[in-house]
Amino acid sequence: MQAVIKKKAIELLESGTVNRVLGWKAGEFFYDLTPAVFTTPEQIEKDFVYSVFSGANMSKYLIDESKKEGKVAAFIKPCDGYSFVQLQKEHRIVRENIYAVGLACDGMCDMREIREAGIKGVTSVEEDGETLKIGTIYGEKTMAKKDALLERCVHCKSKKVVDCDEMIGENGEENRDCGRFDEVEKLEAMSPDERFAFWRSQLSRCIRCNACREVCPACSCVKCVFDNPNSGIAQKAAASDFEENNFHIIRAFHVAGRCTDCGECSRVCPEHIPLHLLNRKFIKDMNELYGFYQAGADFESKPPVMNYTTGDAEPSIVYARGGDK
Amino acid sequence: MKKISKAKIDELFKAISAKETLYIPVDDSEGQAAFIPYAEGLKMSEDLNTVRSAKDLFFPQVESLVNFKMDGKHIEIIDAATEKKPFVIFGVRACDARSFDILDRVFYYAEPKDSFYIERRDKSTVVTLACNAPEETCFCGAFGIDPAEPAGDVSAWQDGESFFFKANTEKGEALLAGLPLEDAADDAADKVKEDIRKITAMLPLKDLDLSKFGPGKTQELFNDPAWATLSESCLGCGTCTFVCPTCQCFDIRDFDGGKEIRRYRCWDSCMYSDFTQMSAGQPRPTQKERFRQRFMHKLVYYPDMHEGLFSCVGCGRCLRKCPIHMNIVKVIKTIGEEK
Numbered sequence: 001m002q003a004v005i006k007k008k009a010i011e012l013l014e015s016g017t018v019n020r021v022l023g024w025k026a027g028e029f030f031y032d033l034t035p036a037v038f039t040t041p042e043q044i045e046k047d048f049v050y051s052v053f054s055g056a057n058m059s060k061y062l063i064d065e066s067k068k069e070g071k072v073a074a075f076i077k078p079c080d081g082y083s084f085v086q087l088q089k090e091h092r093i094v095r096e097n098i099y100a101v102g103l104a105c106d107g108m109c110d111m112r113e114i115r116e117a118g119i120k121g122v123t124s125v126e127e128d129g130e131t132l133k134i135g136t137i138y139g140e141k142t143m144a145k146k147d148a149l150l151e152r153c154v155h156c157k158s159k160k161v162v163d164c165d166e167m168i169g170e171n172g173e174e175n176r177d178c179g180r181f182d183e184v185e186k187l188e189a190m191s192p193d194e195r196f197a198f199w200r201s202q203l204s205r206c207i208r209c210n211a212c213r214e215v216c217p218a219c220s221c222v223k224c225v226f227d228n229p230n231s232g233i234a235q236k237a238a239a240s241d242f243e244e245n246n247f248h249i250i251r252a253f254h255v256a257g258r259c260t261d262c263g264e265c266s267r268v269c270p271e272h273i274p275l276h277l278l279n280r281k282f283i284k285d286m287n288e289l290y291g292f293y294q295a296g297a298d299f300e301s302k303p304p305v306m307n308y309t310t311g312d313a314e315p316s317i318v319y320a321r322g323g324d325k
Numbered sequence: 326m327k328k329i330s331k332a333k334i335d336e337l338f339k340a341i342s343a344k345e346t347l348y349i350p351v352d353d354s355e356g357q358a359a360f361i362p363y364a365e366g367l368k369m370s371e372d373l374n375t376v377r378s379a380k381d382l383f384f385p386q387v388e389s390l391v392n393f394k395m396d397g398k399h400i401e402i403i404d405a406a407t408e409k410k411p412f413v414i415f416g417v418r419a420c421d422a423r424s425f426d427i428l429d430r431v432f433y434y435a436e437p438k439d440s441f442y443i444e445r446r447d448k449s450t451v452v453t454l455a456c457n458a459p460e461e462t463c464f465c466g467a468f469g470i471d472p473a474e475p476a477g478d479v480s481a482w483q484d485g486e487s488f489f490f491k492a493n494t495e496k497g498e499a500l501l502a503g504l505p506l507e508d509a510a511d512d513a514a515d516k517v518k519e520d521i522r523k524i525t526a527m528l529p530l531k532d533l534d535l536s537k538f539g540p541g542k543t544q545e546l547f548n549d550p551a552w553a554t555l556s557e558s559c560l561g562c563g564t565c566t567f568v569c570p571t572c573q574c575f576d577i578r579d580f581d582g583g584k585e586i587r588r589y590r591c592w593d594s595c596m597y598s599d600f601t602q603m604s605a606g607q608p609r610p611t612q613k614e615r616f617r618q619r620f621m622h623k624l625v626y627y628p629d630m631h632e633g634l635f636s637c638v639g640c641g642r643c644l645r646k647c648p649i650h651m652n653i654v655k656v657i658k659t660i661g662e663e664k
Contacts (some may be wrong), residue, residue: 021442028530028658029461032650035558054435056649061558076421111645116356120373121461123529137461137527205357207377207386207567209594211648214560236563236576237387268648271376272355 001103004048004168005075008101009048010041012073016098019070022061024054030125031111035061037072050075051125055108057264059083059093060217066094074098077105078150078172081161082260082296083217088163089299090166090258092220102161104169107145107153151276152263155180162297176292180261180278181284183277186250203245205271208237212248212275218255218295231319252278257286257303260296285321288312326513327490327506334488338363338415340504345450346412348382350375360414369416374640378570379421380428382414383445385594386567390577393586405587406441413500418463419475420640422453425635426476426571427627431573450496453477455514455521462641464530464654470638473521482514486605490515528638530639530654537661538624542631546625547617551659556616558649563594565643565652566619571636574600595619620656 009021021044025036031053038044051135054194057080059155065072076084081102087093114122114134124135132148134141145155157180187195225231226247233247252275254257261283265275286293290304290312302310329337341347347363350370358370360379389405425446444485453475454614456463474480478497482489489509492498525531538546566572576593579586592602595618601608609615627636644651 027650028644028654032644032652034650034655036554037557120458123461137524137529138458201354205353205355205359205376207563209562209564209567210597211560211562211564214562215648223598229599229602232581236578236593236597266563268562271355271567271648274355 005050005103006044006048008168009038009073013041017071018073021073022058022065023048023075023076024050024056027044029123037065038080046165052107052109052145053111055110055135055267057078057083057217057262059087060215060220062093062098063086063220066097070196071097071099073101075101075103076161076164077103078159078161079262081163082294083262084296085162085256085299086260086296087217087220089296090220100164102164102167102171104167104172105159107149109145109148109158110150110267114143117143117147119143126187150263159260181280184280187277187281197302200245200321202273205273207271208247209270211270215264215268216255217260217264218258219251232242239257248275252282256282257305258295259283260294289317326509326511327501328487328509328513329506330487331483336505339365341413344503346410348412348414350416373456373458374418374642377568378412378424378640378642379417380424380570382449383425383442384428384432384573387589388441389587389589389653391588393588395584410450413450413452416454417451417477418456418640419453419470419472420638421570422451423470423638425451425467427571427634427638428573430631432515438519450479450500451477452481454478455480455482455517457483457517457519457521459524459528460641461529462644463528463639464533464641465639466525466528466531467468467533467535468635468637469637472525473518482517484517533654533657534631534661535635535657538635538657540629541626542622546621546660549660552617553613555651555656555659556613557649559596559612559616560648561596561598561612561615562648563596564646564648566594566596567592568642568646570638571623595622620653623653624657
């Protein structure tokens with residue numbers, strides 16, 4: 001796959017279709033790839049990497065990149081593609097300035113899963129069918145690829161690239177039966193006190209690094225309200241620990257209906273807080289109240305919370321669904 | 326040297342915590358290690374390092390300084406400082422132990438002195454623990470730190486059966502004197518040290534070259550074009566600064582509760598858009614300048630002010646946690662190699 005993608009990237013540059021390529025750049029190790037803009041075939045030959053560690057969703061970089069001179073090539077995995085379309089719907093990216101190459105994807109790996117499986121000091125990885133052969137300074141280890149997948153890939157909701165100029169690999173289909181709401185259901189089954197305790201415990205680890213917000217393709221405000229010192233709310237650690245909790249809840253509300261469930265928030269959280277569960281709860285509720293809706297799945301539909309219909313749920317629904325108060 | 330069998334480690338923790346609060350690294354429900362007060366039943370984390378560094382115990386992320394209470398025209402000023410109790414931290418790694426030296430030069434010795442920090446430092450006893458299994462992201466050796474010989478008031482080592490302890494300071498001797506430990510030969514931990522050094526010799530970042538950085542390099546490095554490409558994909562989050570054991574910047578803010586104002590300080594991050602913002606504007610308007618500030622501070626400005634000491638300890642937390650995998654090693658290699 002990598003060889004085909006690199007060839008395509010070079011071809012696009014050499015033919016003048018684009019003047020730069022957004023991609024993943026090799027790091028110190030096999031897993032620490034950094035999003036980067038490549039401008040020459042030599043750079044691509046040397047440093048462009050596409051592997052199971054190319055998990056980063058690049059769509060948000062297109063907000064800035066698509067406003068620069070000339071066309072940029074972007075490689076879009078299916079889940080990134082939902083963000084790509086959603087950002088177009090929100091008029092945040094200039095589509096004419098992008099040459100989008102869709103990529104078929106069968107899941108990305110997470111170094112955190114590998115480390116938590118007790119594999120330390122990693123230096124190399126080799127895919128051997130369904131197995132990862134991992135070289136470490138403490139000898140070679142093996143792990144099933146399925147156990148090393150990012151959470152969002154374990155519950156992959158779609159293998160379909162919604163919008164691209166061409167595909168590498170075969171375009172796939174949505175999978176509504178992916179089990180991504182299982183964890184939300186477990187939370188719903190808790191008593192309000194248990195649920196409160198769960199979130200207080202999870203969010204108590206928050207260090208307000210704002211990585212979840214910075215990486216989120218739906219968080220595309222030019223200036224976030226939390227960055228305005230006059231807003232009375234703090235961007236850094238707050239005066240009370242509840243303010244941190246509040247930050248995540250407010251953010252989930254703000255992206256509701258626009259969140260594509262790309263899972264980047266949970267991927268980047270240095271404290272491993274399952275932030276995606278907040279967003280999924282909103283998605284699940286919207287699906288139940290307004291019918292199935294996937295943000296970024298098309299160019300026409302309106303998010304249910306931004307679209308009034310006479311069949312909408314009445315506000316009193318909160319009493320029916322609020323649990324025992 | 327003293328020792329205790331591993332099976333009896335809980336006895337040791339109980340003995341320490343009977344007298345003072347004892348912090349040990351513990352995994353939470355999601356497997357994230359942090360220093361928390363010991364209580365019976367807690368198990369020491371097997372992770373090499375905590376997610377946040379041990380600096381939290383001296384320089385917490387949020388700390389109240391003073392409170393103001395308003396009643397009509399009367400303002401009452403309430404000192405928010407509370408008396409700190411003596412405490413012990415167990416299991417600090419060599420890298421974090423060095424970070425205390427770096428922070429001491431800023432908060433303990435330099436003027437104005439930071440009374441909050443000083444009180445905590447004075448009342449703490451640091452027990453370090455040698456690293457039996459360093460990771461690929463470790464590069465403390467580049468800063469002259471030996472993970473087989475960690476500093477602190479007491480240094481500790483472990484093998485399959487026992488923990489070994491050596492006091493380095495009076496505080497350390499006082500701590501060990503009151504504990505249920507057996508005597509051990511002075512060379513009892515030598516085999517462990519030897520094994521650790523065999524591993525450090527294999528670490529992929531062991532030859533990190535810092536010769537292009539240090540005091541007096543500001544003019545040469547400040548306008549390097551590489552800052553633009555290195556910072557290109559930086560998200561501007563504060564992960565690197567908040568997991569860093571040596572980052573020391575803070576902000577002072579007021580929380581206005583109407584009739585009561587709480588003045589507190591909290592960690593700040595040079596990656597944030599309002600960092601050092603002044604009425605005249607933002608001296609570092611884009612992520613390039615903010616990014617450059619962070620690495621120049623660690624590798625040039627701090628060494629300029631502190632006899633060449635770098636303010637990085639090679640713990641590798643930023644290598645593991647940066648959402649886009651940009652980090653100080655990539656900066657050192659990129660800028661170091663092109664010169």
